[in-house]
Amino acid sequence: MRTLFASLALALVAAFSAAHAQAPKLDPQNALVIELKDGPVVIRLRPDLAPKHVERVKTLARQGFYNNLKFHRVIDGFMAQTGDPTGTGMGGSKLGNLPAEFTKEVYKRGSVGAARTNDPNTANSQFFICFGAGCRGLTGQYTLWGEVAEGMEYVDKIAKGEPPAKPDVMQKVYILGDVKR
Numbered sequence: 222m223r224t225l226f227a228s229l230a231l232a233l234v235a236a237f238s239a240a241h242a243q244a245p246k247l248d249p250q251n252a253l254v255i256e257l258k259d260g261p262v263v264i265r266l267r268p269d270l271a272p273k274h275v276e277r278v279k280t281l282a283r284q285g286f287y288n289n290l291k292f293h294r295v296i297d298g299f300m301a302q303t304g305d306p307t308g309t310g311m312g313g314s315k316l317g318n319l320p321a322e323f324t325k326e327v328y329k330r331g332s333v334g335a336a337r338t339n340d341p342n343t344a345n346s347q348f349f350i351c352f353g354a355g356c357r358g359l360t361g362q363y364t365l366w367g368e369v370a371e372g373m374e375y376v377d378k379i380a381k382g383e384p385p386a387k388p389d390v391m392q393k394v395y396i397l398g399d400v401k402r
Contacts, residue, residue: 270366272322274335289391294310299355301379313347
C-alpha cells in the first residue's frame with residue numbers, strides 16, 4: 222500500500238513538473254497587468270501573432286488610457302469586453318483603426334482578442350477576454366493578441382450583463398516591465 226501511495230505521489234510530482242515546464246516564461250515587456258477589484262490579471266502579450274495590436278495595447282496602457290474603463294459587455298460562458306472610454310461599446314481611442322492580424326491560433330479560455338465592427342479592419346482600443354470554449358468560433362475572424370497567464374479566477378468574477386447593472390472596471394492597466402523595482 223505504501224508503494225502505491227509513493228508511486229501516486231511521484232506521478233503527481235512528475236505531471237506537475239511537466240505542466241510547469243510547458244508554460245512559457247513570462248517576458249515582463251510583453252506582460253500586461255490589469256488590476257481588478259478582486260485581484261490582478263496578467264496577460265501574456267503575443268507579438269508573434271499580432272505585432273500591431275500588441276504595440277497599440279502597450280501604447281494605450283502606457284498612456285493610462287485603460288485605467289478605470291468599464292467592462293461594458295460581459296456574456297457568461299463567452300467573454301468580457303472592455304476598452305471603450307464611452308462605456309457603450311461604440312467608442313475607441315483617438316488613434317486610428319488597426320488592420321486585422323488574423324491567425325489560426327485557436328481561441329480558448331483566457332484568450333484575449335481585439336473587438337471590432339463587422340469590418341475586420343476596425344479594431345482600435347476595445348478587447349475581450351474569453352471565459353471558455355464559446356470563443357472557439359472567433360478563431361481566424363478576430364485578432365488574438367494575448368492570453369491570460371495569471372488571474373483568470375478574477376476575470377470569472379467580473380459582473381455579467383450587456384451592460385452589467387454594476388459594471389466592473391479595470392482599475393489600473395500597465396506593462397509589467399515598466400514597473401520600477
